[in-house]
Amino acid sequence: xxxxxxxxxxxxxxxxxxxxxxxxxxxxxxxxxxxxxxxxxxxxxxxxxxxxxxxxxxxxxxxxxxxxxxxxxxxxxxxxxxxxxxxxxxxxxxxxx
Numbered sequence: 252x253x254x255x256x257x258x259x260x261x262x263x264x265x266x267x268x269x270x271x272x273x274x275x276x277x278x279x280x281x282x283x284x285x286x287x288x289x290x291x292x293x294x295x296x297x298x299x300x301x302x303x304x305x306x307x308x309x310x311x312x313x314x315x316x317x318x319x320x321x322x323x324x325x326x327x328x329x330x331x332x333x334x335x336x337x338x339x340x341x342x343x344x345x346x347x348x
Contacts, residue, residue: 253287254271255290255291256294258294271327275331278307286309300320301320301326302319303319303327304316304318316334
């Protein structure tokens, strides 16, 4: 899976980049075989805290999850967990048709 990381208003360190890639790469097992998804992760330091946004581009669909937490790690973890659920629901809808 191709993962693009965008950081807004700051530079991400190597540890944060590695953490993002490790967490987001786990989502790959929720995709259908033969589908090559592209993931875009945006990190931003906002007034409410640290914001993580994950966009996954699938053929004919785009899934977006945003989470705000006290640290980037917590925001990313929350967004990945929510995306797992969203991917599972999307997959179930495809097979129910």
